[in-house]
Amino acid sequence: xxxxxxxxxxxxxxxxxxxFMLASGLTLIFSMMGVLNFxxxxxxxxxxxxxxxxxxxxxxxxxxxxxPLLVGVLGALVERYGLRYVHRWGHxxxxxxxxxxxxxxxxVVQFIWGKETKAYHEPEILQFSxxxxxxxxFPAYKAFMLLVSxxxxxVLLLILTRSRIGLIIQAAITHPNMTAMLGHNVPLVFMGxxxxxxxxxxxxxxxxGPALGTFPGMAVVLGSIVxxxxxxxxxxxxxGAFVASLLIGLLQTFAIALDYxxxxxxxxxxxxxxxxxxxxxxxxxxxxxxxxxLPYLLLVLILIFRPTGLFGKRET
Amino acid sequence: MSxxxxxxxxxxxxxxxxxxxxxxxxxxxxxxxxxxGPFAATGTNGLQQFIYAAxxxxxxxxxxxxxxxxxxxxxxxxxxxxxSLVQLKRAIGDGIHYVVQGNSSGVxxxxxxxxxxxxxxxxxxxxxxxxxxxVDPALTNEKCSYWHFRFDAGADIKMxxxxxxxKNNSNIxxxxxxxxxxxxxxxxxxxxxxxxxEKRPDIEIVxxxxxxxxxxxxFTPYATKIRASGADAVITGNWGADMxxxxxxxxxxxxxxxxxTYYAANDGITKTIGEGGKNRIRLVxxxxxxxxxxxxxxxxxxxxxxxxxxxxxxQFRIVNVIQMLAKAMEQAGSEKPIEVAKQxxxxxxxxxxxxxxxxxxDDHQLIQPIHISVHTNENITFDSDNSGYGMRTESxxxxxxxxxxxxxxxxxxx
Numbered sequence: 001x002x003x004x005x006x007x008x009x010x011x012x013x014x015x016x017x018x019x020f021m022l023a024s025g026l027t028l029i030f031s032m033m034g035v036l037n038f039x040x041x042x043x044x045x046x047x048x049x050x051x052x053x054x055x056x057x058x059x060x061x062x063x064x065x066x067x068p069l070l071v072g073v074l075g076a077l078v079e080r081y082g083l084r085y086v087h088r089w090g091h092x093x094x095x096x097x098x099x100x101x102x103x104x105x106x107x108v109v110q111f112i113w114g115k116e117t118k119a120y121h122e123p124e125i126l127q128f129s130x131x132x133x134x135x136x137x138f139p140a141y142k143a144f145m146l147l148v149s150x151x152x153x154x155v156l157l158l159i160l161t162r163s164r165i166g167l168i169i170q171a172a173i174t175h176p177n178m179t180a181m182l183g184h185n186v187p188l189v190f191m192g193x194x195x196x197x198x199x200x201x202x203x204x205x206x207x208x209g210p211a212l213g214t215f216p217g218m219a220v221v222l223g224s225i226v227x228x229x230x231x232x233x234x235x236x237x238x239x240g241a242f243v244a245s246l247l248i249g250l251l252q253t254f255a256i257a258l259d260y261x262x263x264x265x266x267x268x269x270x271x272x273x274x275x276x277x278x279x280x281x282x283x284x285x286x287x288x289x290x291x292x293x294l295p296y297l298l299l300v301l302i303l304i305f306r307p308t309g310l311f312g313k314r315e316t
Numbered sequence: 317m318s319x320x321x322x323x324x325x326x327x328x329x330x331x332x333x334x335x336x337x338x339x340x341x342x343x344x345x346x347x348x349x350x351x352x353g354p355f356a357a358t359g360t361n362g363l364q365q366f367i368y369a370a371x372x373x374x375x376x377x378x379x380x381x382x383x384x385x386x387x388x389x390x391x392x393x394x395x396x397x398x399x400s401l402v403q404l405k406r407a408i409g410d411g412i413h414y415v416v417q418g419n420s421s422g423v424x425x426x427x428x429x430x431x432x433x434x435x436x437x438x439x440x441x442x443x444x445x446x447x448x449x450x451v452d453p454a455l456t457n458e459k460c461s462y463w464h465f466r467f468d469a470g471a472d473i474k475m476x477x478x479x480x481x482x483k484n485n486s487n488i489x490x491x492x493x494x495x496x497x498x499x500x501x502x503x504x505x506x507x508x509x510x511x512x513x514e515k516r517p518d519i520e521i522v523x524x525x526x527x528x529x530x531x532x533x534x535f536t537p538y539a540t541k542i543r544a545s546g547a548d549a550v551i552t553g554n555w556g557a558d559m560x561x562x563x564x565x566x567x568x569x570x571x572x573x574x575x576x577t578y579y580a581a582n583d584g585i586t587k588t589i590g591e592g593g594k595n596r597i598r599l600v601x602x603x604x605x606x607x608x609x610x611x612x613x614x615x616x617x618x619x620x621x622x623x624x625x626x627x628x629x630x631q632f633r634i635v636n637v638i639q640m641l642a643k644a645m646e647q648a649g650s651e652k653p654i655e656v657a658k659q660x661x662x663x664x665x666x667x668x669x670x671x672x673x674x675x676x677x678d679d680h681q682l683i684q685p686i687h688i689s690v691h692t693n694e695n696i697t698f699d700s701d702n703s704g705y706g707m708r709t710e711s712x713x714x715x716x717x718x719x720x721x722x723x724x725x726x727x728x729x730x
Contacts, residue, residue: 003544
């Protein structure tokens with residue numbers, strides 16, 4: 001049991017931090033522009049595919065640097081020539097624009113790279129097990145993912161709270177008109193934040209591609225969960241996104257690991273259930289089976305009881 | 317181009333085609349499978365194998381019935397039973413009597429129903445369904461039809477073979493079953509439990525897990541759980557990205573036990589799993605690839621790779637479909653489905669591999685040797701996905717031992 005708990009904890013943290021890389025960009029974009037960027041996870045997928053193609057020629061490490069930059073530039077272009085243009089018709093138009101973009105990117109990826117899973121692998125120097133605990137290996141690449149994510153969190157936090165750019169971004173989030181009046185180029189800030197947000201998603205894709213698989217469905221698999229994190233953590237709150245990412249990462253991992261069902265819970269409460277009752281399927285429902293819906297359950301609960309999210313200041 | 321020369325060229329073409337039509341009318345075979353959408357890769361791979369097999373094994377050898385060639389007519393069904401029925405109508409309208417299909421048992425069930433009905437109503441233009449991959453046991457049991465012939469081994473036959481392999485491995489004491497949460501995943505799990513219970517009652521099922529299909533982003537938590545359960549073997553019916561993710565995650569935990577699978581090879585999967593699944597992933601299948609059984613097969617495989625460098629002979633049964641169909645026509649001396657079906661039923665045949673197979677009359681299930689192969693890069697003559705890795709045969713279950721009783725009671729035409 002302790003083996004399961006220990007590794008679930010580690011896996012949960014790795015998953016959580018990966019989700020954070022996606023959520024951090026999305027939460028900034030969301031709070032600043034008021035746009036739910038449905039295509040955010042598609043930039044994550046683009047990151048993985050770009051890095052895969054680059055790694056074929058110059059290796060993993062250059063891909064790690066070049067692919068997020070490329071995705072960032074692409075994101076900035078999308079903001080400058082797409083979103084900004086669509087913005088004049090309001091938020092609904094922007095929403096639909098990003099929605100369409102997500103489909104477009106998925107189709108383009110299938111068109112260029114095909115439908116099958118790509119053989120995008122970890123670099124060889126990270127292909128060993130870092131330590132063995134209870135006879136179970138922990139791959140070095142997972143530790144590398146952990147380190148990159150933590151580094152990104154610290155750098156982002158420092159930029160946002162300690163630097164001048166960070167101050168302007170924070171001001172632009174809450175008072176965009178006032179910031180513009182003070183002579184700051186708010187559209188440029190928007191473009192920059194959108195670009196950096198996409199680059200972060202791209203980076204997440206680059207490091208997640210080898211671990212979770214590089215295939216056309218990878219954006220869809222992760223897309224909706226990132227929105228849950230943004231809402232649960234609170235709009236525009238980096239700390240909130242961080243905590244919510246870890247929370248959801250751990251929630252999903254532990255829900256799969258622990259084989260408890262509703263009837264177990266009732267047994268603890270000394271309630272016996274009739275095995276033949278019409279609701280027996282409900283009692284037999286186990287935690288791993290409901291694991292996929294738990295984050296969404298959390299989302300609903302948060303929206304009901306704390307609409308600002310865990311750390312947010314504004315209502316969703 | 318002037319009008320005059322256009323007319324001349326047109327006339328030349330017309331004469332040419334009229335001539336070739338007269339020389340030998342081709343026997344058309346409709347290929348109804350996905351050529352677009354998420355399963356297009358599997359579909360197009362199958363299509364190329366059919367085209368190559370028909371060209372190489374029939375057309376280049378002078379065709380059948382005195383020089384008539386096979387022509388494969390690709391019809392895209394997007395893995396939808398509804399689209400398949402539309403395409404079937406189209407094929408029938410074009411006077412096609414032979415349909416090959418494989419991807420998805422849902423489609424196979426729909427086609428079997430429609431064809432049985434059509435044949436009852438139109439005895440003059442009957443159609444035969446040659447199923448090369450749909451493995452739902454129902455197709456050769458309660459839903460069997462005289463007009464349906466299955467060349468792949470049904471899911472229960474494969475599980476029977478797979479559990480035979482487990483039976484003989486006394487190191488295996490604990491088995492973990494994991495699959496996708498839908499009919500096929502559940503069918504695999506229940507037949508695994510049934511066969512293991514009969515053959516090795518001492519084996520403990522330490523896990524029976526279903527995960528959402530196509531929605532799991534990270535299989536590590538599942539792998540951790542499998543590792544912690546102390547399993548000595550894993551059985552899964554997973555395919556596509558779910559197979560890749562599971563194989564990789566189990567490899568990363570350092571768990572060194574056999575993973576018995578149905579679909580963990582080719583179409584990009586072998587290449588993606590790579591080193592992580594070496595000597596772990598096992599595949600239960602027909603048609604041994606490594607080591608090549610004989611020079612005839614070697615030449616066939618080499619020829620296919622020369623023509624389709626990015627594809628593999630991933631479904632050897634396709635060769636059997638083409639060869640057995642040709643043989644049935646020759647024996648019948650006709651291409652009329654009613655005569656050909658009579659010949660196919662109970663046909664004994666020796667495959668390119670030199671394996672003896674028989675199309676069982678009771679249920680039209682091809683009874684053939686089943687192989688358990690391991691994913692490795694050692695002693696591989698023909699790799700998959702050009703990755704250096706391939707499937708090497710570890711054990712073989714003789715054809716007779718794979719046969720299972722059937723409940724099929726088919727209606728035969730007079």
